[in-house]
Amino acid sequence: MHSATLFGxxxxxxxxxxxxxxxxxxxxxxxxxxxxxxxxxxxxxFDSYATSQFxxxxxxxxxxxxxxxxxxPSTRANARFDGATHKPFEVTLNDQSVFQTQYGFRRAGxxxxxxxxxxSPGSAGVKTIxxxxxxxxxxxxxxxxxxxxxxxxxGDYSANQFNFEAGAIxxxxxxxxxxxxxxxxxxxxxxxxxxxxxxxxxxxxxxxFNQNTLQVHYSKGDKPLKTVTGPVPNxxxxxxxxxxxxxxxxxxxxxxxxxxxxxxxLDEGLIYGSLFVEDSADGCVSR
Numbered sequence: 001m002h003s004a005t006l007f008g009x010x011x012x013x014x015x016x017x018x019x020x021x022x023x024x025x026x027x028x029x030x031x032x033x034x035x036x037x038x039x040x041x042x043x044x045x046f047d048s049y050a051t052s053q054f055x056x057x058x059x060x061x062x063x064x065x066x067x068x069x070x071x072x073p074s075t076r077a078n079a080r081f082d083g084a085t086h087k088p089f090e091v092t093l094n095d096q097s098v099f100q101t102q103y104g105f106r107r108a109g110x111x112x113x114x115x116x117x118x119x120s121p122g123s124a125g126v127k128t129i130x131x132x133x134x135x136x137x138x139x140x141x142x143x144x145x146x147x148x149x150x151x152x153x154x155g156d157y158s159a160n161q162f163n164f165e166a167g168a169i170x171x172x173x174x175x176x177x178x179x180x181x182x183x184x185x186x187x188x189x190x191x192x193x194x195x196x197x198x199x200x201x202x203x204x205x206x207x208x209f210n211q212n213t214l215q216v217h218y219s220k221g222d223k224p225l226k227t228v229t230g231p232v233p234n235x236x237x238x239x240x241x242x243x244x245x246x247x248x249x250x251x252x253x254x255x256x257x258x259x260x261x262x263x264x265x266l267d268e269g270l271i272y273g274s275l276f277v278e279d280s281a282d283g284c285v286s287r
Contacts (some may be wrong), residue, residue, distance in 0.1 A: 002078075003048070010247070011040045017019065023077070023078035023079055023080055023081060023082040023083040023084070023086070023198055023222065023226070023273075023274070024080070024083075024222050025080035025081040025083075025202075025222070025274070025286065025287070026081075026286065027081055027276070027278065027286045028284065028287075029128070029278040029279055029280060029284035029285065029286055030278060030279040031276055031277070031278055031279075032121050032122055032127060032276075032277045032278060032279055033049040033053075033112035033114065033115060033122055033242070033277040034053060034275040034276045035053060035054065035110070035244065035275035035276055035277075035278060036081070036082055036086040036273075036274065036275055036276055037086055037087055037113060038085060038086055038087070038090075039084075039085060039086060039087050039090075041087070043066075043067040043071075043072070044067045045067075046065075046066035046067055047065050047066055047067050048068050049113065051142065052066070052113065053112065053113055054066070054110045054111060054112060054113060054139040055111040055112070055113055058109075058111055059099050059107060059108070059111065059243065059245075060097070060099060060107070060108050060109075060111075061094075061096045061097045061098055061099065061107075061108070061118075062098065062100065063096060064096055064097065064108075064202055065078065068091055069091065069108050070089050070090065070091065070092070070096075071089070071090040071092055071269065072087065072088075072089060072090070073088055073089075073134075073271050075088055075092045075134060075271065076242040077200065078133070078273060079132035079200050079272075079273025079274040080132055080200065080202045080219070080222055080223075080225075080273075080274050081130060081132070081202075081273075081274035081276070081286065082132075082273050082274050083100050085275075086273070086274075087227065088134065088271050088272065088273040089271070089272055089273075090111070090139070090269045090270065090271045090272070091244075091245040091246055091270055091271070091272060092108065092139060092267070092268065092269035093106045093107075093108055093246055093266055093267075093268045094266050094267060095264060095265065097140070097248075098239075101258075102257050102258065103250065103258055103259065104249070104250045104253065104255065104256045104257050104258050104259050104260045104262075105232060105247055105248065105250070105256070105257060106246075106247075106248040106262055106266060107246070107247045108245045108246055109148075109243035109244065109245040110244045110245050111243060111249060112146065112241075112242060112277070113160060113206055115241045115242055116241070117155035117239060117240055117241060118155050118239050118243065119239065120123050120240070122241075122242060122277050123152075123209060123239045123240055123241075124209050124212065125209060125279065125281055126206065126207070126208045126209070126210065126279070126280040127206070127207050127209070127277070127278070127280060128200070128204050128205065128206040128207070128217075128277065128278050128280040128285050128286075129150065129152075129204065129205050129207075129276075129277045129281060130203070130246060130274055130275065130276050130277070130278065130286065131150055131164075131202075131203055131204075131272060131273075131274060131275045132165070132200050132201065132202045132203070132272065132273040132274040132275075133149070133180070133200070133201050133203070133206060133270060133271065133272060134197075134199070134200050134270075134271035134272075134273070135197040135198070135236070135270070135271070136270065136271055137197065137244075137271075139267055139269035139270075140243070140268065141166060141167065141224060141248075141268050141270065142167075142263065142268065143166065143167040143168065143178055143195075144167065144177065144182050144251065145167050145168065145248050145249060145250070145251060146165060146167045146168055146169050146170050146219055146248075147165055147166045147167045147247065147248050147249070148160075148163050148165055148243075148244055148246070148247040148249075149164050149165060149166060149180075149244075149245070149270065150164040150203075150205075150243070150244050151163045151164060151243050151247075152207065152240055152241070152242050152243075153240045153241055153243060154237075155238055155239040155241075156192060156236030156238060157242045158238070158285045159185055159238065160185065160237065161185050161234065161236050161237075161240065162182060162183065162184060162185065162201070162205060162207070162214055162234065163164065163182070163183040163187070163206065164180065164181070164182050164183075164203065164205065165180070165181055165182075165183060166180050166181070166195060169181070169183070169187075169189075170251075170256065171187075171234060172187075172189070172250060175189055175192070176192070178194065178195050179192040179193060179194055179195060180192065180195055180203070182205065182214070182216055184232065184234045185235045185236075185249050186235075190214065190229060190232045191216045191228060191229050193218060196220065199220050200220070200222070200273065201218070201219075202218065202220070202223075202225055202274065203205070203216070203217070203218055203221055204217040204218075204225055204285060204286075205217075206231075206280050207236055208231065208236070209236045210239070211231065212233060212234055212236050213231035213232055213233055213234060213236075214229075214234045214236075215227065215229055215230065215231045215232065215233070216228050216229045217285060217287075223287075224287040225285070226287075227285075227287045235262060238281070242277065244272065244275060245272075246268070246270060248262070250262050263266070268273055275282055
């Protein structure tokens, strides 16, 4: 084979390998909860406390296992902080995604093992939750609905300290459907960005439980995160837990928990990567 041709093939192979691994980000702060999924993880690992970094019992359809809810998508590039040792995973919704008797919602929200409603290390000091999202065109979200994707729910379940959402926000028709947006405890939008359906989008939310503020960091693809808001005042009191996945609200009702319209034959999903909570004391945020 001609040497130039051989060199070209080798270069192409290296390029493909680099794209397949990607995830060049380095975590520089102490990890409090690690939700990154190792490349060796099997779907059935999500069903047991012994093998999952998430709570296998909550929050999901009553008769569903996480090994049915979670999928491993075929995507060429890993998210920014996954590197070569972790892989993306997809959270899905179907007609059976009904938690307890909340018939208005379709819901699949992962909880970190060790993240408790009271006294959790994730609800004290200054913490940053990182997550990357990628659209699945085969299981596209119906953005005429409101979706909670990442949130922190107070320990008494009375409120969420923040909601990271997509779609049409109930009662706020002026907010575009096709954006990811961060809402504060009072459901006021403090930041948003267009949903990019062909790229990873990387997000981080810093919660200062001492100063009662939120701050947002963002990047596209494999670029380093940039801080996109200042510290925004917010009521972070009430302890509680992080949830990551999807809570799809119904339409056509004021009682969104118990009633409203949800389409049948539901098959929706969103791909997650680079999921972890780090200690951001002294301003530390991995970029």
